[in-house]
Amino acid sequence: MTSETGYLAIENTSVVSQPGYVPYDVAEIYLPRVFLEQWNKGVERTLIYQFCEWPQGNLPHGSYGLVAVPDAANLTNLQPKPAYYAMQQLIALLEDPGDQTFPTYSLELSILGNATAIRTTLLQNRLGTFFLALWIELPAWNVNGKAYYPPIPSQAIEVVIFNPPVTFSPLAQMLIINGSGSLQTVNTSLQITSSNITATIVVSDRMSFLQLNMSSSPTTPPPPITSGSGSAGGASLWQGLQLARGFL
Numbered sequence: 001m002t003s004e005t006g007y008l009a010i011e012n013t014s015v016v017s018q019p020g021y022v023p024y025d026v027a028e029i030y031l032p033r034v035f036l037e038q039w040n041k042g043v044e045r046t047l048i049y050q051f052c053e054w055p056q057g058n059l060p061h062g063s064y065g066l067v068a069v070p071d072a073a074n075l076t077n078l079q080p081k082p083a084y085y086a087m088q089q090l091i092a093l094l095e096d097p098g099d100q101t102f103p104t105y106s107l108e109l110s111i112l113g114n115a116t117a118i119r120t121t122l123l124q125n126r127l128g129t130f131f132l133a134l135w136i137e138l139p140a141w142n143v144n145g146k147a148y149y150p151p152i153p154s155q156a157i158e159v160v161i162f163n164p165p166v167t168f169s170p171l172a173q174m175l176i177i178n179g180s181g182s183l184q185t186v187n188t189s190l191q192i193t194s195s196n197i198t199a200t201i202v203v204s205d206r207m208s209f210l211q212l213n214m215s216s217s218p219t220t221p222p223p224p225i226t227s228g229s230g231s232a233g234g235a236s237l238w239q240g241l242q243l244a245r246g247f248l
Contacts, residue, residue, distance in 0.1 A: 001043065001044065001045040001046070001047070002038060002043055002045070002046045002047065003047050004047060004049035005034060005046060005047070005048065005049060006031070006048050006049045006050065006064045006065070007022050007026075007027040007030060007031065007064070007083070008020055008021045008022065008063045008064060009021070009022055009023070009024055009026070009027035009063055009064075009065075009081060009083060010023070010024070010063045011023070011024055011068070013146055014146075019143050019144045019146060020143055021063065021143070021146070022141050022143065023141065023148075024081050024082050024083070024179070025082060025179065026140050026141040026148075027081065027082070027083040028081070028082035028083045028085075028086045028178070028179040029086075029140055029205055029206055029207075030083075030140075031048070031083045031086060031087060032086050032087065032090045032177050032207045033119075033135060033137065033207060034046060035090070036119075036121040036133050036207070037119070037137075039121060040119070040121055048066065048087075049064050050064050050065045050066075051065060051066055051067060052065050052066070052067045052069065052078065053065030053067065053068055053069055054069065055069045055071070055072035055075065065081075066080065066081055066083055066084040066087060067079065067080050067081065067084060068080075068081055081179075082179025082180075083179070085178075085179050085180060085181060086177050086178065086179055086207075089177050089178070089182070089183050090177060090207075093131070093175060093183065093209065094123065094125075094131065096125040096126055098126065099126075102125075102126040104124050105124065105128075105165050105166060106165070107122060107130065107161050107164065107165075108161065108162040108163060109122075109132070109159060109160060109161045109162070110159075110160045110162070111157050111158070111159055111160075112157065112158040112159075112160060113155070113156060113157040113158055114155045114156070114157065115155075115157060116136075116155070117136050117137050117138050118134060118135070118136055118137070118155065118157065118203060119133075119134070119135055119136075119137045120132060120133060120134050121133040127214075128166065128213075128214040129211060129212070129213050129214070130211070130212040130213075131175075131209045131210070131211055131212075132159065132209065132210040132212070133207060133208070133209050134157075134159075134201075134203045134207075134208055134209075134210065135203065135204070135205060135206065135207045135208065136152055136155065136203060136204060136205045137205075138152050138205060140152065140205060152204065152205045154202050154203065154204040155202065155203055155204075156200070156201075156202050157200075157201060157202075157203060158198055158199065158200050158201075159198070159199045159201065159210060160196055160197070160198050161196060161197040161198075162195065162196045163195060163196070164196075164197055166214050167214065167215045168190060168192070168197060168212050168213065168214060168215060169190075169212075169213045169214070169215040170189055170190050170192055170215075171187065171189060171190070171213070172187075172188050172189070172190050172199055172210060172211060172212055172213070173185055173186065173187055173188065173210075173211045174186040174187075174188055174201055174202075174208050174209070174210055174211075175208060175209045175211055176204075176206055176207075176208040176209075177206060177207045177208065177209075178206060188200070188201060188210075190212075199212075
């Protein structure tokens with residue numbers, strides 16, 4: 001478990017002289033990555049420091065938090081930051097409350113094309129829906145120089161699933177986390193053959209999920225799950241996320 005992590009996120013980075021801060025839009029991109037990077041490393045619970053920041057007069061450490069308090073004289077004026085909405089979307093997408101003993105399946109997959117710096121996490125819920133998280137793990141902000149790096153180009157890739165253990169619907173979706181009120185949704189079609197499934201998609205430094213839906217229930221039980229990026233998980237990640245659900 002990681003008990004405290006987060007970003008010093010402020011709306012105007014020019015008001016502070018010391019390095020270490022990031023703008024709101026950068027924290028929005030970075031924070032969802034933290035949870036899945038932690039999960040990929042075997043950390044099942046990650047706690048954000050903190051839900052609500054201290055009043056802005058308490059810099060430098062008061063800017064941790066998903067919710068801003070822009071006016072120290074009015075502590076009831078709470079303003080969610082873009083990272084708040086990003087985490088809200090992540091939780092809403094992956095929430096799967098209830099019995100966490102449902103069977104999970106492994107998918108043998110490969111990424112073709114320009115896969116430079118692309119990270120992935122494969123998850124599955126109780127309904128048999130798979131969520132393949134993808135993002136380009138490159139920095140957007142120079143914390144020492146207090147400046148944006150050049151924009152990270154999006155990358156067109158193919159996700160190929162070999163010998164899938166279940167039957168998938170040919171219709172899939174790309175769900176993109178952002179700092180507004182709702183997920184961005186892009187419909188995509190799968191190319192299905194007798195031996196593999198291919199999805200042609202575009203990924204960026206923003207976290208996105210390729211949602212794959214079973215078209216029928218599997219006829220055989222899942223094989224034993226072994227460690228690796230191709231194994232679907234979900235129960236523990238949901239347990240780690242649910243702690244924040246009541247606030248977001």
